[in-house]
Amino acid sequence: MARKWVKGVSLSLSTIIMATAVAGCTGTAGKEATAPQGGATTGAAEADGKISAKEREVTVTFPEHPNQPVKNMAPVQQEILKLTNIKLKFETVPNSNFNDKKKILIATNNLPDIIQVDMNDINSFASTGVFLPLLQYMNKGLMPNFKKVWDQNPDMAKLTADGDLYGFPAIGRNEQKNGFGPIIRVDLLKKHNLATPKTFDELLTVLAELKKIYPDSSPFSARKGSGPIHQLFKTMSYMLGSGVGNGNGIYYDKDVNGGQYVYGQGTPEFKNVLGYLNKAYTMGVLDKDYAVATQQQWTEKLTSGKAFFFMDNSGFALDYTKQLQKAIPEGQLQLIPIPEYKPGKARAEFYATTITNDRIFAISSKAKDPETLVKLIDWMYSEKASNLMNYGVEGVHHTLDAKGQPQLKSDYVMKFKDGQPTGFYAMYSDLGSGKLSFTPWFSNSEPQVQVEKLTGNWSDKHEEFWKIIENDKAYHDPYLDPPLTKDESSRVKEILVTLNTMLEQEYDKFIMGVKKLDEYDAVMKKARDSGGAELEKIYNGALARLNQKK
Numbered sequence: 001m002a003r004k005w006v007k008g009v010s011l012s013l014s015t016i017i018m019a020t021a022v023a024g025c026t027g028t029a030g031k032e033a034t035a036p037q038g039g040a041t042t043g044a045a046e047a048d049g050k051i052s053a054k055e056r057e058v059t060v061t062f063p064e065h066p067n068q069p070v071k072n073m074a075p076v077q078q079e080i081l082k083l084t085n086i087k088l089k090f091e092t093v094p095n096s097n098f099n100d101k102k103k104i105l106i107a108t109n110n111l112p113d114i115i116q117v118d119m120n121d122i123n124s125f126a127s128t129g130v131f132l133p134l135l136q137y138m139n140k141g142l143m144p145n146f147k148k149v150w151d152q153n154p155d156m157a158k159l160t161a162d163g164d165l166y167g168f169p170a171i172g173r174n175e176q177k178n179g180f181g182p183i184i185r186v187d188l189l190k191k192h193n194l195a196t197p198k199t200f201d202e203l204l205t206v207l208a209e210l211k212k213i214y215p216d217s218s219p220f221s222a223r224k225g226s227g228p229i230h231q232l233f234k235t236m237s238y239m240l241g242s243g244v245g246n247g248n249g250i251y252y253d254k255d256v257n258g259g260q261y262v263y264g265q266g267t268p269e270f271k272n273v274l275g276y277l278n279k280a281y282t283m284g285v286l287d288k289d290y291a292v293a294t295q296q297q298w299t300e301k302l303t304s305g306k307a308f309f310f311m312d313n314s315g316f317a318l319d320y321t322k323q324l325q326k327a328i329p330e331g332q333l334q335l336i337p338i339p340e341y342k343p344g345k346a347r348a349e350f351y352a353t354t355i356t357n358d359r360i361f362a363i364s365s366k367a368k369d370p371e372t373l374v375k376l377i378d379w380m381y382s383e384k385a386s387n388l389m390n391y392g393v394e395g396v397h398h399t400l401d402a403k404g405q406p407q408l409k410s411d412y413v414m415k416f417k418d419g420q421p422t423g424f425y426a427m428y429s430d431l432g433s434g435k436l437s438f439t440p441w442f443s444n445s446e447p448q449v450q451v452e453k454l455t456g457n458w459s460d461k462h463e464e465f466w467k468i469i470e471n472d473k474a475y476h477d478p479y480l481d482p483p484l485t486k487d488e489s490s491r492v493k494e495i496l497v498t499l500n501t502m503l504e505q506e507y508d509k510f511i512m513g514v515k516k517l518d519e520y521d522a523v524m525k526k527a528r529d530s531g532g533a534e535l536e537k538i539y540n541g542a543l544a545r546l547n548q549k550k
């Protein structure tokens with residue numbers, strides 16, 4: 001088994017900023033695989049043989065998602081060792097505890113060879129020297145696969161800090177677009193003649209009706225998020241007319257002055273978000289345990305019929321419906337179009353399907369022989385490596401079709417027909433593969449579709465799910481934040497420590513009604529005066545500077 005870090009680690013936000021880790025999302029696709037935005041299909045290291053002259057162990061730390069247990073020396077790791085002479089040792093951290101552990105590792109400069117971070121970490125800590133700067137290696141020609149991605153994607157510049165690149169972003173391979181979305185028990189709507197809600201107000205009305213019919217239920221269930229900003233805000237704020245970005249409060253709002261950065265919690269729009277959640281809580285619609293519920297508890301309520309609605313990774317609907325139908329055969333959790341937050345206004349963001357800024361693999365500046373680690377990760381952006389790290393070993397777990405694209409072998413996939421929580425997660429866990437593992441060029445959608453079809457779990461409900469997303473014009477692609485200078489990053493870090501420490505203890509008081517909503521006006525003003533307004537100035541200035549260079 002992979003080495004696991006112990007739960008329960010804590011560190012004061014007054015000393016280190018909290019970052020956000022995002023779990024994997026589900027998807028589907030039916031397109032041919034291509035190199036990442038024109039990336040190479042082979043590289044110098046791959047062509048010349050093994051990356052390391054002798055066997056070397058490399059430690060890698062990333063969050064372990066509860067859906068996909070991690071084990072060391074799974075088939076993918078074994079094949080990587082065979083091909084490169086590098087033995088990957090995974091030192092995983094439970095997803096719920098990853099941010100705490102990551103903060104300590106970064107703050108003490110006690111990093112593994114490779115660690116999963118996000119742009120909040122890069123902006124906050126690159127200036128301390130804990131992460132290896134990469135452009136020097138690209139300029140030496142040691143990153144041929146990744147450089148092709150870099151050259152063909154101008155937005156990659158947004159992943160830099162103070163003019164350098166400090167990590168390799170996870171890049172999607174033919175990913176179907178998906179995102180946070182509203183999931184509801186459509187079978188109950190039909191059974192009780194309730195119309196599909198088209199606005200957020202109608203949503204509360206419908207859930208309140210279900211609460212009357214099923215008084216022991218918790219219609220609107222949620223899970224506790226990690227970081228200083230609750231999962232409810234991450235999933236709902238933008239749809240309700242505000243936003244919290246990638247967990248630090250600052251976000252790009254296309255509807256403000258033609259598009260600009262806003263510090264969400266310092267605006268009246270965020271007060272409206274709190275008011276909406278307070279109303280849901282007061283009505284008895286929002287689960288009383290929303291602030292502490294684990295993912296397991298959240299899942300149990302949704303799959304046992306005790307909860308009827310959630311706003312989160314909409315792909316969970318497909319997995320949870322299958323589990324729900326074991327207890328309630330007619331039960332169906334299905335995505336509905338994004339409700340309007342005011343007349344004629346509905347909006348939502350897709351997950352990043354190509355370049356991600358929340359899953360970045362950084363190399364420790366103290367790592368032994370960093371050049372070899374750079375070559376290793378660069379090799380992982382080759383098609384051969386991507387096939388291996390998403391589909392397993394060729395000839396054993398998959399074959400290549402006439403177009404040279406990987407197709408999972410039925411005899412292997414059928415071993416996971418009844419896998420938990422799903423067949424594809426069970427297969428990923430067995431292989432040591434996919435987006436939730438250490439996979440810089442990941443394919444999350446296509447293997448899942450293949451597994452669902454080979455195991456007979458694909459249905460018209462899956463087709464309906466993806467058509468709803470495809471036809472919903474409320475969704476748009478996400479925005480990558482502009483790069484910051486060293487001084488800007490340092491100042492952002494200082495501001496966020498202050499703001500997060502101040503605000504983290506306030507949110508639930510307003511949702512639960514401990515404080516009256518009008519009292520948030522004072523909190524809002526204090527948030528802006530304590531740095532929220534300055535954050536907006538920094539990010540809008542950085543965006544203007546980037547646009548001038550184009």
